[in-house]
Every structure is written in structure tokens, then in C-alpha cells.
Amino acid sequence: MIYPVVAYGHPVLKKVAEEIDKESIDIKQFVEDMFETMYNAHGVGLAAPQIGKSIRVFVVDGSPMADEDPKLEDFKKVFINPIIVSEEGEKWDFEEGCLSIPDVREAVSRHSTLTINYLDENWVEHEETFDGLRARIIQHEYDHIEGVLFIDYLSAFKKRLIKKKLTNISKGIVKSGYRMVFPK
Template identity: 50%
Template sequence: MVLPIILYGNPILRKKCLDIDFSFYENRKKINQLIKDMFETIHKVKGVGLAAPQIGKNIRLFIVETPYLEEKDIINNYKEVFINAKILKTYGKKSKFNEGCLSIPGIMGYIKRKSNVIIEYFDQNWKKQKKTLTGICARVILHEYDHIEGKLFIDYFSYKKKKIIEKKLMNLSKTNSL
């Protein structure tokens, strides 16, 4: 099922998300269905990542799939589920990249992020993982991770850029979802 995407202005996008308690079988079934729906949603909108707050859920869950990423020569269809993710370390040179967000349509901006990330999480099979990711893949993960921490990519904009987009943001905040 394609899920509605929550837009800028909804308070859930600014909340730090809660860990998922998957000790109960029923929770696992619900989360697995939610993951399936999230992938269906990003396929429909041709996104590369989606975090639970963007669909109205205050839980530490995000997905990444990159078939619609323009940099196909850099990364070839990376797909992963991140449950209860924790970033252990970011490192490397910071680079700029023009980012956008499904929850803030029509707004793009160059964001500086570190080029490497070490992240610990549970995958879709509820197995604990620890991975080091680099380049554009690290960038997508950092963007989605920000969502479960209550941050948005526009938080990294300069004061001047924030003033330029202020009216667009106000208009978006009057809309509930896509």
C-alpha cells in the first residue's frame, strides 16, 4: 500500500524517534508490513530513501533504495532497511551535494556532509549489523538518519538560504501530506 508522505510543518518531523520494541512477534509482523509499504511508497514517488516520521510514525526506522539515483556509476541499486539505527562515527572529507526531501517538495540545497559513516542497526531480518558506508550511499543514510533524530536537511542551510525559502516553507506547512 502506498502511504501518504507527511509534509514540512507537521510536528512529527521534528521529534526524535523511539526505538522499536520487536520482542513481540506481533510487532515484527506489523513492522514487516510497514517496511513493505514504505518500499512501495518510494517506488511510486521515485525516492531513494524514506524514514518512518515521513509517513507519520515516531519510530527509528528508515529504508534506502537507490534505483532512481542519478549517480548510477557511483552506486548500483543499494537497498537496505535500518531499524533502531545508531551512527557510531562519521569521518572523512566533507563534500557538498544538492539534496532534496520528499517531505519538503520543490526545495533543493547544497549540503555539506562527511564522506563516511559507521552505522549499527537491525536489518529487515532482525539481525544486528554494523557497516561502514561511503560516498553517496553514506550521504543518503545520513539524510535519512537525520529524520529519525528530528532534523531536516534545511536545518543545514545558511540563514540567507532559509530566508529565501521561508515563504515556500510556510505554504508547505499549510498542507498535510502528498
């Protein structure tokens, strides 16, 4: 099932998401639906709050960006109840976008390496270290389950420059190639 993507301004995007357990959800179906929704919107990551579910789950598939980083070729993962253990290395800027904020792209500075503890779709625990674009994709999606958007990292000046775009998105005045849900 393809879910509509929740647009900027919706309160679910600013909430810290809740942990889940095996009994609370059919995780296999939910993750399948999340990947289907993400692919339909041509994204490389999708967090549950972006489809209106305030739970600590996100999916990533970096293969569309493999030309920029070969490590992304088979970087497809599910993260359930993740916790970032550490973020290290030099910060570096990279232009990010978000399915919930279409047509807005801005440079965001993030650490180059992270270690994260998470459960996969089989409820198996992992602790792994990622770097480069893999780390960035994870950091961006992890922020969603913490109620943080990439635009929250922008300077006040940059935010003023995109304020009209953000207002229009929250009002539904935006074009996207996928279904969206706008705040009321």
C-alpha cells in the same frame, strides 16, 4: 499500502523517534509499505516519521541514482534502530531534496564516510561502513529519525530565501506527484 507523505511543518518531523522491538510491529509489512510509498513518490529514501510514525526505521534504494555512483546499483536496505557509530572524511556539498519538502533542493555539507550499527528486517544486527552517496542517503534519512531536516543545515540567509516556499508547503500550497498530509 501507500501512505501519504507528511509535509514540512508537521510536528512528527521534528521529534526524535522511538526505538522499536519485534513485538511492537509487523516489520515485514511495514517495510514493504515504506518501499511502496517511497517508489510511488520517486524517492531514494524514506524514514518512518515521513509517514507519520515516530519510530526508528528507514528504508533506502539508491538504484535510481546509479548513473551518478555505480555503488548505488544494488543499494537497497532497511535500517531499524540505527546508531551512527562515526562520521569521518572530508565534508562535501551535494544538492539534497526531501519528499516532505517538495520543490526545495539545496546544497548540504556532510562527511564522506560513516559507520552505522543497525538491525535489518530480519532483526539481524549489522555494523557497516558506507561512503559517497550511500553515506549521504543514510545520513539524510538518519536525520529524520533524529528530528532533523536537511534545511536545518542551511545558513540563515538561505533559510530566508526559501521561507515563502516552506510556508506554502506547510499550508498545502504545493504540487507533488504523491499524496501528502499537511499540518493543521
